[in-house]
Amino acid sequence: xxxxxxxxxxxxxxxxxxxxxxxxxxxxxxxxxxxxxxxxxxxxxxxxxxxxxxxxxxxxxxxxxxxxxxxxxxxxxxxxxxxxxxxxxxxxxxxxxxxxxxxxxxxxxxxxxxxxxxxxxxxxxxxxxxxxxxxxxxxxxxxxxxxxxxxxxxxxxxxxxxxxxxxxxxxxxxxxxxxxxxxxxxxxxxxxxxxxxxxxxxxxxxxxxxxxxxxxxxxxxxxxxxxxxxxxxxxxxxxxxxxxxxxxxxxxxxxxxxxxxxxxxxxxxxxxxxxxxxx
Amino acid sequence: xxxxxxxxxxxxxxxxxxxxxxxxxxxxxxxxxxxxxxxxxxxxxxxxxxxxxxxxxxxxxxxxxxxxxxxxxxxxxxxxxxxxxxxxxxxxxxxxxxxxxxxxxxxxxxxxxxxxxxxxxxxxxxxxxxxxxxxxxxxxxxxxxxxxxxxxxxxxxxxxxxxxxxxxxxxxxxxxxxxxxxxxxxxxx
Numbered sequence: 001x002x003x004x005x006x007x008x009x010x011x012x013x014x015x016x017x018x019x020x021x022x023x024x025x026x027x028x029x030x031x032x033x034x035x036x037x038x039x040x041x042x043x044x045x046x047x048x049x050x051x052x053x054x055x056x057x058x059x060x061x062x063x064x065x066x067x068x069x070x071x072x073x074x075x076x077x078x079x080x081x082x083x084x085x086x087x088x089x090x091x092x093x094x095x096x097x098x099x100x101x102x103x104x105x106x107x108x109x110x111x112x113x114x115x116x117x118x119x120x121x122x123x124x125x126x127x128x129x130x131x132x133x134x135x136x137x138x139x140x141x142x143x144x145x146x147x148x149x150x151x152x153x154x155x156x157x158x159x160x161x162x163x164x165x166x167x168x169x170x171x172x173x174x175x176x177x178x179x180x181x182x183x184x185x186x187x188x189x190x191x192x193x194x195x196x197x198x199x200x201x202x203x204x205x206x207x208x209x210x211x212x213x214x215x216x217x218x219x220x221x222x223x224x225x226x227x228x229x230x231x232x233x234x235x236x237x238x239x240x241x242x243x244x245x246x247x248x249x250x251x252x253x254x255x256x257x258x259x260x261x262x263x264x265x266x267x268x269x270x271x272x273x274x275x276x277x278x279x
Numbered sequence: 280x281x282x283x284x285x286x287x288x289x290x291x292x293x294x295x296x297x298x299x300x301x302x303x304x305x306x307x308x309x310x311x312x313x314x315x316x317x318x319x320x321x322x323x324x325x326x327x328x329x330x331x332x333x334x335x336x337x338x339x340x341x342x343x344x345x346x347x348x349x350x351x352x353x354x355x356x357x358x359x360x361x362x363x364x365x366x367x368x369x370x371x372x373x374x375x376x377x378x379x380x381x382x383x384x385x386x387x388x389x390x391x392x393x394x395x396x397x398x399x400x401x402x403x404x405x406x407x408x409x410x411x412x413x414x415x416x417x418x419x420x421x422x423x424x425x426x427x428x429x430x431x432x433x434x435x436x437x438x439x440x441x442x443x444x445x446x447x448x449x450x451x452x453x454x455x456x457x458x459x460x461x462x463x464x465x466x467x468x
Contacts, residue, residue: 063409107429234457
């Protein structure tokens with residue numbers, strides 16, 4: 001049994017929240033530069049230049065990359081050989097969010113769904129917990145923007161709809177989303193499981209490294225086909241026309257019920273902010 | 280690309296009439312911020328026959344909820360939020376003299392109709408380029424609904440704030456025309 005203090009988790013979470021808001025991952029900068037070079041539309045080309053400049057200003061002048069500093073979403077892999085001391089895991093994470101958003105000058109964007117009253121500290125965080133082998137804790141943080149989350153959907157297809165049905169649903173969703181989710185977008189697709197599993201898998205798919213090819217050839221092909229078709233919409237950057245509307249599509253699948261074919265599409269904006277650490 | 284047009288506020292009907300969907304502009308002058316919660320309150324105030332916290336006549340509303348300013352900063356990150364959520368409220372404000380809106384993403388038909396009718400324009404700023412855009416804001420002051428935090432109404436002085444005309448008063452819609460230029464044939468749509 002390895003002991004980890006709740007305060008260590010809080011400290012790590014706080015750091016992840018601040019770093020995600022100010023330091024865009026290199027994979028996105030690489031994707032912007034690649035898109036800027038290939039883009040045919042002058043407007044989209046100029047926007048890719050703005051996004052690169054925006055990321056540089058965020059980093060050097062400590063101004064958040066986007067004013068929507070997101071819903072704090074966590075994927076935690078908790079080793080079964082870990083004992084957390086001096087507090088609950090959930091409380092430790094929420095305290096880290098509270099401190100990170102305050103000390104990092106990040107926006108509190110969480111409110112009551114009826115009264116719309118802001119909770120004032122960007123909590124509660126959304127926490128997905130997996131128990132795994134080992135004596136470590138892996139904390140993956142996703143700062144999820146509301147505009148792109150609003151464009152995401154879950155559906156329950158019929159088994160007879162098959163892969164073509166999945167493609168139709170995902171592509172149609174991106175077509176309809178248009179300029180709303182702040183393209184260039186990254187698309188996560190969850191296929192299978194139950195109603196809620198599909199949505200969680202779609203979010204998890206968003207957190208995969210952009211350049212990493214899917215280990216399953218059938219999914220690698222599906223990701224490629226979806227990317228090609230989504231970019232045929234011509235939405236481009238910001239929906240102002242162009243070839244580079246979507247930068248990457250990632251798919252995760254899971255066994256499902258013999259009666260079902262759940263599919264979820266989770267859209268992320270170009271403020272594709274996720275950071276991770278291992279304690 | 281063609282050089283952007285300089286727009287000095289307040290917007291006059293004459294200037295608005297010359298704007299066309301696709302025009303890039305640099306805005307200098309006073310604008311007001313409002314997003315979801317502030318819009319709900321503005322319309323509620325109009326329904327109750329109360330005065331609004333700022334005069335709508337001839338003004339521009341920027342759909343934004345900035346991050347808190349660090350000590351010594353004018354404002355935090357301040358990029359546009361998605362505009363369709365304001366569609367339920369905008370026609371009411373346009374009827375009362377609002378002349379422009381800055382946001383991102385397409386508007387409903389009723390907002391587009393109201394813009395043509397009341398001679399107003401809708402512009403988009405680059406969504407998510409919030410650090411970059413914040414540099415063009417020269418002063419910021421909360422003038423109403425302070426308790427809404429990021430959703431409070433702020434009076435901003437902007438200088439050469441970059442935007443692009445999406446909907447003009449002649450029925451032009453950049454989101455529709457721009458996409459069709461780059462759309463390719465697909466079996467899925």
